Structure formats: structure tokens, C-alpha cells
Amino acid sequence: MRRVRANPGEGALLRGEILRVAEELLAETGTEQALTLRAVAARAGVSTPSVYLHFSGKEALIEAVCLRAWDELAESMRLARADDPFARLARRGQAYARFALAHPTQYRVLLMRPADHRAAQACFDLMLETVRDCVEAGVLTGEPEKLATRMWAAIHGCVSLLIAQPGFPWPEEIDDFVTNVVRMAGFGTAVAERLPRRGVLPTPRLGPALDAACRTLTDHDR
Amino acid sequence: MRRVRANPGEGALLRGEILRVAEELLAETGTEQALTLRAVAARAGVSTPSVYLHFSGKEALIEAVCLRAWDELAESMRLARADDPFARLARRGQAYARFALAHPTQYRVLLMRPADHRAAQACFDLMLETVRDCVEAGVLTGEPEKLATRMWAAIHGCVSLLIAQPGFPWPEEIDDFVTNVVRMAGFGTAVAERLPRRGVLPTPRLGPALDAACRTLTDHDR
């Protein structure tokens, strides 16, 4: 199983190999504790300290492995298109959630542990761009950065709870849960920003008023 | 620094002492990696394996330490009262967020790592109870369990991002962020559940319609 030494100039080949087996190991075990430098090195057919030739330490390796997933996420969000900006927002939110749930370990390592990297920046920017479109189209009002972080929080909360609390008695199917959280975030952001902090109808009158208001939002013409 | 041995029948005293110093250590360092059995034992004035007399291992100790915080959280949510059920929902959501941000390490350990315990069950039940009140009062519609999980997701997402990504360029003050996420969750849940999955006005007409609809929700009488 011993790996043959690379020729001069090809040292980076080992780096790729290490990343590959580390990703494998992480996917197999589902936890970064099981990602030992010794296990990674052994599977790559190489001695343990060789990892240090390409990564400054264990944390650096883990980060490098997980960061690869985020490029894919940005790509899959970019692919989630729709002509209507508000619909595109929902599509991208769902793409985000779908990807996170498909790569739970990487998502957890990068976004559910304290860190100062900005792994999600690219994805957030894609979200932000779509929120801007919605503001221009008049369906959302307010500062796009603030609106986007609030919606991000909702979707992140949804997937991170699903990842971290598999034992919780979730009352709806995962797909429905994600979809409904996305809808809640979208409509909630649109409505909350249009209402004053105080002076909204008191609860007994708010229920019927919401019924009536929502009827006017439905397209009866088609 | 050596602790005097407890008398027969008082063995549980050490358990309390261990919990106390472990909590101290966790609060000081902010990370459970620094919570070594050796450090805990040393600070308690006791030998390392003594911890095993009261906890089955490191994970059990960490869980026991963090679980103590949740009882306090449930209490502080119970204290967040308001006559109006919809307002009470917001108060409790904010109490939840405030507590989580005040005990970030415990929150992270229990809710942001994979686990099968149901740490948050008691808090969720308090949330659920208030959601039920809102449904009875007519301001929310739908199945309370589903509504509550969606709102929980939003608030959890908000605090867990704040805890895990302190380096992110948050565009609003933490208090405002929390408040606005809570508003988004409340109004979003109320509205999204009243709208059909399809057949909502297309974006160009949705903006003005939302403006008009939200005007009807404002209390102009006072």
C-alpha cells in the first residue's frame, strides 16, 4: 500500500490525494474526530508527518476539505434560476438547503463551529444579489444586506437543526419543512419590513385582518 | 489543594464540585476542547479518574454541565409574559435568543453538535404552548407543531450564526437582528400559512398589493 514517491515538481499530487482520502473518511464516519492524521496518511499510503508537507496541521486539513464543498454549493445556487426574482429567491434558498443536507458534515464543520473564515460569503453574496433584485422589483423593501441575513438565518436554522438534532420528532417531512421555512422567510421579510414596530392591530382583530389581506394577494384572474 | 475525602453518604458532593469547576472552565475558555478531565480534576483537588466515579466519561460530563443551563432557559422563557398571545410569542422568542447569546458555549455544545438528547424539548414545549394560544386567538393558522418548529428554526439560525460566525460583517446590531428575525418568523408564519402554494400574485403586482395589505393591518384608531 506504500505510495511511490512523486517525481520532483509533482509534490502537489500528494496534496490532492490527501484531500481525496480525507473527504472519503469524513463522509464515511460523519465526524471530524474520526479524521485522524494517522488514518488519512495510512489510507494515502504515506507516513503521518507527510501531511504536514501540504497542510499546516489538522485544522487546516479539515478546513481545506470542507471548503471544497462550498464551491459546489455556490455553483448549484447559481444554477437555481427563475425569471421572477421572488421565485428565484425561493429557488436559491432551497438549493442552499438541499446542498447543506446532502453534505451535512462539511456544512457542520464550516458553519456550526466557531470560526473566522468566511466560508459562506460567496453563497451569501448570491443570496444578496437576488434580494437586491427583489427590492428593485418592489416585492421586498428595506436594506438588502439586512433582509438577506435574516433570511439566511432562517434557512441556516432549518438545516442546522435537521443536521444536529436527528432525534427530534420533526412534525413534517424534511422537504416540506425546508419549503415552508423558505416561504416563511420570504413572506415574513416582505411583511415585517412594511409594518411599524408598534401600532399593528391587536391579536383579536389581527386574525381576520390577515385573512382579508392575504386574500388580496392571491391571483384570482387566472 | 488536595480535597479532603468526603464522609460516607456524601459522595455526591464531589459530583457537584466537579460540575461547578467544569462550568467555570468552560466559561473561561469558551471551548469544550479545553475542558480536559485532568484540568477539571486538578481544579477540583482530586485525581483524574475520580471523575469516572460520577460521570461515565468526558462526553457525559460535558452534557451534564450544559444541561444545567437549559433549566434556566426554560425558566426565563416562562418569565417572559404578555397578555397578548402574539406578543408573548415574540417575547419568548427574544428570551430564548437572549439566553442563548448569554451562554454561547452551552448552547453550541447542546444544539450545534449532533446529538440525540432532547435538550431543547422543554423550551420547545413552551414555544409550542404559546403558538397554540396564537392559533386559538386566530392570529396563526395551521398545525401548531409545524408552525413552532419553523419559528424555532428561524430563531435558532439567528443565534447559532451569531455564535459560530463572529467574524461575519453583520449589517445590523445584534438586538435589532434578533428582533427582526423574530418579527419575520411571526408574520411570515402567519402569512405564509394563509397563502396558497401557487397562485400568489406575480412579483410586479405583488409589491403594491403587499403595501396595501399591510396598511390594513395597522391600527389607525388609536
Add this chain to the structure above:
DNA sequence: GGATCAGGTTGACATCGTCAACCTGACGGT
């Protein structure tokens, strides 16, 4: 006054991340 047993301690083991020192074989210059 000796047995008992709760409440610990001692010493060791395997595993981990990390590092300094060493090895080795391909390649360029002469």
C-alpha cells in the same frame, strides 16, 4: 477490634497531534 465498603488513588496503556532529525533518489553541472 476486626470486617466491610464507600470513596477515592496509583500506575499504566493506547492514541493523538506535532516536531526535529534523518534519509533517498532524480537531476543539473562539470
Add this chain to the structure above:
DNA sequence: ACCGTCAGGTTGACGATGTCAACCTGATCC
């Protein structure tokens, strides 16, 4: 043809950590 050089590794060790089996000890009861 030979020899230095240097990229690309390896060896062996260190200290820290979770965990466990075996041992100790002093209060209490008959």
C-alpha cells in the same frame, strides 16, 4: 561518469489526553 543539491519524503520521539484495572484508606457497624 561522478558528485552535490534539493524536493519529497521517513523515523523516532515527545507530551497530552481519555480510559481502565488494581490498589489503598479511613469511617462505621457488629
